[in-house]
Amino acid sequence: MRIAILPLASFLALCAAATVCAAQAVLKEEPAKGVLRVGEVVYVDDGSCPPGELKKITGGNQKAGKTRLVECVKRPDGL
Template identity: 50%
Template sequence: MMTSKATRRIHLLLAAVGGMAASMQTASAIEQVPREQDIIELRLGQRIQVDDGSCPTGQIKEILGATLTASGVTRTRSCVPRFGTKKK
């Protein structure tokens, strides 16, 4: 039978691994490419940011896999706020 100290260590280890997995998933949720032509396949609900300079300062173009049609996934394009390091 395990002691409460060993059980506590296992719980802490599992919580740490779960936290790392969750942070890795959210960090890679939005991909960024330099040109829209670089997007080969877009899945339904996937968001890809395109840094091609077509949006106003402080914004970036976002391509969204919006709807599923017989010919594939329909893309929508919009300019969204650019999140990055803040400059003074």
């Protein structure tokens, strides 16, 4: 019985840790250039988008020819 509980407990702990790591905060200002990794997404509520929307910023890399994308999107669930 004890052997069956250990893998289950490990799995549940891993799921809980992944959920906490996946949580995303809303920033008050846009991160400086070069701070975000390519493809990393952050949400910013700096008042530049219409009410009920946030600024979605996707990191880029000038050397790789990928520009930083900035767009206003509806506030995602859970943020």
